[in-house]
Amino acid sequence: PIVYVLTVTFIGDGSGYIASNPAGISCESSGQTCSVGQISPGTAYTLAASPGRNSTFVGWDGACTGSDPNGCSVTLNSNMNVTAKFSLLPDFSVSPAAMSLTMKHDGQVSDTLTFPAQGGFSGSIALACSVSGPPPMPACGISPNSVSPGSNATLTVNAASLSAALTPQFFNTTTRLHATLLPIGIVGFVLVLFDRKRRRVWTLCLLLIVTTILPVACGGGSSNPPPPVAQNYTVTVTATSATLQHSTTISVTVN
Numbered sequence: 228p229i230v231y232v233l234t235v236t237f238i239g240d241g242s243g244y245i246a247s248n249p250a251g252i253s254c255e256s257s258g259q260t261c262s263v264g265q266i267s268p269g270t271a272y273t274l275a276a277s278p279g280r281n282s283t284f285v286g287w288d289g290a291c292t293g294s295d296p297n298g299c300s301v302t303l304n305s306n307m308n309v310t311a312k313f314s315l316l317p318d319f320s321v322s323p324a325a326m327s328l329t330m331k332h333d334g335q336v337s338d339t340l341t342f343p344a345q346g347g348f349s350g351s352i353a354l355a356c357s358v359s360g361p362p363p364m365p366a367c368g369i370s371p372n373s374v375s376p377g378s379n380a381t382l383t384v385n386a387a388s389l390s391a392a393l394t395p396q397f398f399n400t401t402t403r404l405h406a407t408l409l410p411i412g413i414v415g416f417v418l419v420l421f422d423r424k425r426r427r428v429w430t431l432c433l434l435l436i437v438t439t440i441l442p443v444a445c446g447g448g449s450s451n452p453p454p455p456v457a458q459n460y461t462v463t464v465t466a467t468s469a470t471l472q473h474s475t476t477i478s479v480t481v482n
Contacts, residue, residue: 231303233272234262236289240345241282241313248273255279257313266303274299276311281345285312315346319376320473321466327478328384328462335385338477340369340464344376350468354380358479360460363389365481367462384462386481457482 235245235252242257251263252274266272276284276296286294288310290301301307322341330336342352352374356367365386374380458481465474 229268230265231268231270232262232264232306233266233301233303233309234260234307235274235309235311236260237313238310239285239312239314241285241315242279243282243284243311243313244277244279245311246275246277248275268304269302271300271302273297274301274309274311276313278313281316281318282313283316285314287311317344317346317348317350318471319344319348319350319352319466319468321464321475323382323464323475323477325477327480329480329482330384330386332386332389332481335383335387336479337384338382340380340382342374342376342378342380342466348376348468350471351375352466352468355465355467356382357463357465358384358460359463361458364460365389365479369464382462382464382477384460384479389458389481 233247233252235247235254237243237245237254237257237259239257242255244255245261246253247263249270249272251266252261252272254261256279263272274287274291276287276299278284278296284294284296286292287299290307290309291299293299299309299311301309319342322343324339324341328336328338340354354369354372354374356369358364358367365384366388367382367384370381370383372380460479460481462477462479463474464477465472
């Protein structure tokens, strides 16, 4: 008996899925070709196209034409070929050169950002950044703050303000001395209230207090503060163009 073959081929940079009614054609992904054979003359097939993620169906070519994804119908009176074209949607992505950064408490670090485009995207991309983590937090900035696809931007994270904030604060020597002399003054005031016979005993007590507390107060100002501990932060870069928005995160360690 005379039989025919129906062949469907994908083209374009997008992806998708083709199914047929009656069953027999079932292809998925760009670049594939699938076919069904042993078809009797006069048999009609209807093809349906479904675009994949970030793709759009462009149209049919070959044995049937048009842009309706459900509008390809062929009646086989010979071997027939149908082409289905899928293209990527206009879009872009954010790609940092490094996903993790390390810097000192009084320094800064930078990272290069690129913005690959697809599907003929050509819009302007607005950039912003934010930092999350334990306070106090470093500052971030992006230059320039608006780019076109295929160009670069520089992310800068500055931790100069963390050095003083993360160093424990200590009382200075003068403050310690003032705190120490306060009870001594009180004792001296009490001495005035007692008669001369008891002043000698209180004088000895006063000397004991002074020799015990005063060296501690004077020596406290010479202690060195402990070094700041390492802190981990997350920098989020957000890129927006009209209704399209993408973001990426970069981990930052401050030592």
